[in-house]
Amino acid sequence: MQVDTEIRVRFREVDSARVVHHSHFFDWFEVGRFDLVQKLFGVTPEDFQAHGIISPVIEAHCRYRSPARWGDRLIVRTRLQPSEVARFTFDYEVYRGSPEGELLATGYTTHVFVSPEGRLLVEVPPLLRERMAARQGVGV
Secondary structure, eight states, X not given: OEEEEEEEOOGGGBOTTSBBOTTHHHHHXXXXXXXXXXXXXXXXXXXXXXXXXXXXXXXXXXXXXXXOBTTOEEEEEEEEEOOSSSEEEEEEEEEESSTTSOEEEEEXXXXXXXXXXXXXOSSOXXXXXXXXXXXXXXXX
């Protein structure tokens, strides 16, 4: 499954040349990631917090191809890679205007799950496991 999320480049995200600072692409990846998780599993950031789900980023990468500029309408395309372990990797593509527009960047983030005490979890938290099973029609 993939989700396309629209973003409009805000003035605060650009430098004096009206070019987006590279770090904002990771902000947009996060917006796309939560959009996908909500649409795929019906889980919001508030659900994560209420169920004690902590999912830190353990790896992040972005390859920049062309700059985004103030006022650009962007599409962040987000996909979840299949995984057999308690780790999620999300792939991202950022386009100007539409998914058929200019590809500005590609990237990924990898996340693990930890307990509220900071222990690495070896299984997907129950809330997500149940939602994944319901979506796939099989146990996870």
